[in-house]
Amino acid sequence: MSTPVLRVEKLRKTFGSEIVLQDISFTVPEHTATVFIGASGSGKSTLLRCINLLDQIDDGVIKLDDHDISGADIDPDEVRKKLGMVFQSFNLFPHMTVLENITLAPTKVQKVKNEAAIHEAFELLDRFGLKEKADQYPDRLSGGQQQRVAIIRSIARHPRLLLLDEITSALDPVLVNEVLSTVRDLKGEGMTMVLATHEMGFAKQVANEVCYLHAGRILEWGAPTAILEDPKHPETREFIKRVHEAGRL
Amino acid sequence: MIENQGRRIGDNSDPAPYDFGGAWQPSEIELTRRVARRKRNQRNALIAAGSSAVVIGSLIVVLVTSPGWIALRDTFFKWAYGVEILPKILLGFTTNMTLTVIAGSSVAIIGLMIALIRTSRTPALTPFRFLAMIYVDVFRGIPMLLVILLIGFGVPALQLKGVTNNVLVLGTIAVIITYSAYVAEVIRSGILTIHPSQRAAARSLGLSHFQTLRFVVLPQAIKRVTPPLLNDLVALIKDTGLISILGVTDAVRAAQIQTAKTFNYTPYVMAACVFLAVTIPLTRATDRMLRRTLERQNAQGQA
Ligand SMILES: Nc1ncnc2c1ncn2[C@@H]1O[C@H](COP(=O)(O)OP(=O)(O)OP(=O)(O)O)[C@@H](O)[C@H]1O
Numbered sequence: 046m047s048t049p050v051l052r053v054e055k056l057r058k059t060f061g062s063e064i065v066l067q068d069i070s071f072t073v074p075e076h077t078a079t080v081f082i083g084a085s086g087s088g089k090s091t092l093l094r095c096i097n098l099l100d101q102i103d104d105g106v107i108k109l110d111d112h113d114i115s116g117a118d119i120d121p122d123e124v125r126k127k128l129g130m131v132f133q134s135f136n137l138f139p140h141m142t143v144l145e146n147i148t149l150a151p152t153k154v155q156k157v158k159n160e161a162a163i164h165e166a167f168e169l170l171d172r173f174g175l176k177e178k179a180d181q182y183p184d185r186l187s188g189g190q191q192q193r194v195a196i197i198r199s200i201a202r203h204p205r206l207l208l209l210d211e212i213t214s215a216l217d218p219v220l221v222n223e224v225l226s227t228v229r230d231l232k233g234e235g236m237t238m239v240l241a242t243h244e245m246g247f248a249k250q251v252a253n254e255v256c257y258l259h260a261g262r263i264l265e266w267g268a269p270t271a272i273l274e275d276p277k278h279p280e281t282r283e284f285i286k287r288v289h290e291a292g293r294l
Numbered sequence: 295m296i297e298n299q300g301r302r303i304g305d306n307s308d309p310a311p312y313d314f315g316g317a318w319q320p321s322e323i324e325l326t327r328r329v330a331r332r333k334r335n336q337r338n339a340l341i342a343a344g345s346s347a348v349v350i351g352s353l354i355v356v357l358v359t360s361p362g363w364i365a366l367r368d369t370f371f372k373w374a375y376g377v378e379i380l381p382k383i384l385l386g387f388t389t390n391m392t393l394t395v396i397a398g399s400s401v402a403i404i405g406l407m408i409a410l411i412r413t414s415r416t417p418a419l420t421p422f423r424f425l426a427m428i429y430v431d432v433f434r435g436i437p438m439l440l441v442i443l444l445i446g447f448g449v450p451a452l453q454l455k456g457v458t459n460n461v462l463v464l465g466t467i468a469v470i471i472t473y474s475a476y477v478a479e480v481i482r483s484g485i486l487t488i489h490p491s492q493r494a495a496a497r498s499l500g501l502s503h504f505q506t507l508r509f510v511v512l513p514q515a516i517k518r519v520t521p522p523l524l525n526d527l528v529a530l531i532k533d534t535g536l537i538s539i540l541g542v543t544d545a546v547r548a549a550q551i552q553t554a555k556t557f558n559y560t561p562y563v564m565a566a567c568v569f570l571a572v573t574i575p576l577t578r579a580t581d582r583m584l585r586r587t588l589e590r591q592n593a594q595g596q597a
């Protein structure tokens with residue numbers, strides 16, 4: 046087997062005296078998606094922020110393509126060039142058009158020629174049905190459209206790994222679907238991903254592996270059907286049951 | 295197949311599946327509402343006009359019939375004299391405008407730099423952050439007139455070699471020093487209002503700290519503080535008049551010279567009018583811009 050794109054070993058993260066993550070170990074092979082589920086406050090966002098080096102970890106190792114990115118001598122800017130991250134709250138730049146949002150990083154960070162970046166941006170927008178929105182400002186788009194632009198913005202840089210943090214939880218159900226189908230398309234194209242989500246149905250569709258995070262630990266992991274339909278751990282079973290009751294499966 | 299779901303345009307062959315009632319006519323209720331609304335508007339306009347006429351009219355009557363009116367008019371509002379000395383005041387005012395342009399652009403650059411230093415986190419800049427804070431606190435806290443006097447008269451008293459004694463230059467420097475402190479604070483507050491998630495998004499796209507500032511944070515921050523910055527510009531225009539205390543012949547000083555000759559105060563009033571001719575349009579424009587910004591923010595549901 047080839048080396049995984051991401052390998053996390055014994056990661057630990059604290060905020061002051063509060064232990065937010067501990068003993069987190071998992072790998073994400075190329076072209077697969079690992080989905081983290083778990084109650085609010087279980088540490089999903091923090092985990093993704095740690096992988097993206099937005100938060101500093103307190104112990105453990107994070108390897109990207111077998112290269113330690115958690116070392117003291119690592120330049121976070123260099124690492125982030127290889128990672129894409131999409132947030133729950135979209136975080137598009139409100140003073141830039143959709144097109145400018147997408148081409149900013151390719152032109153300024155990857156130093157792609159302007160015309161080439163615009164060309165590729167249009168290609169992506171076209172593929173996800175947003176071509177007419179290229180010159181609009183983000184506040185003129187629906188939530189779903191904004192989130193899809195945010196996804197396009199992060200994949201326009203050809204990241205090695207895409208981190209998606211509850212990208213649908215700010216959207217109403219109709220819009221959720223258009224964003225999820227975008228993610229499914231990316232999965233089909235072989236994008237390697239780590240996701241945090243509340244959408245169990247979606248987890249079932251795209252995940253190669255599901256990890257249930259509870260109070261900062263991975264309590265249970267495995268194939269999506271195993272975790273979501275037949276959880277072994279009582280805590281997981283309780284969580285899945287509550288999600289069922291909330292009607293989100 | 296889709297059947298009979300509404301009618302295609304120009305398709306008159308079949309009877310309409312629904313009766314949409316043809317062309318829209320305002321209903322009885324709507325018509326009475328409109329009449330009532332029009333009446334109310336007319337009444338409001340009438341009341342506004344009436345009250346304005348009464349208030350302004352009585353002010354004029356009180357002024358004109360007061361015992362000192364003739365003396366007042368001849369001392370402050372002698373228009374023929376005012377028009378006669380207007381060129382001198384306008385000539386002085388070019389000094390105020392030049393000073394505004396020079397000081398304004400210097401203040402923009404220096405204020406921005408100080409704001410950037412104060413909001414930076416680089417350890418190497420720690421002493422500068424501290425100095426910048428003291429600088430801002432000090433110069434926001436003393437009357438500008440004092441700064442002008444200290445620099446305009448104090449520096450020449452030192453008799454330093456190679457340092458100018460030109461009061462116009464020294465006065466300009468005093469204005470720049472004071473206003474940079476104000477503007478730095480305005481820009482800094484703008485930078486602080488940009489939500490951290492914007493930085494996180496920029497950094498996670500691989501933008502460096504500097505690129506994040508340059509392309510994401512500053513453009514939004516400056517846009518947000520443009521109305522208060524324009525307010526400061528208006529204040530700067532009129533505060534340039536303060537350097538007349540150093541003997542610089544600006545509009546204020548020109549008026550003072552004329553007044554000293556004739557003991558008539560019309561030149562002061564003329565100088566005031568010249569300043570107002572520039573500051574009022576700017577103030578109105580600022581107001582409009584501020585209202586637009588607020589409307590846009592409210593439309594987005596932001597506080
Ligand atoms: N900057 C911070 N400072 C202190 N504590 C924090 C910080 N960020 C997160 N935490 C804490 O870490 C824990 C995990 O938070 P995190 O946002 O990772 O949870 P989550 O699983 O993403 O929750 P949600 O599903 O609500 O997004 C929470 O208890 C939170 O209070």
Ligand SMILES: [Mg+2]
Nearest residue numbers: 089090091211
């Ligand atoms: Mg979260």
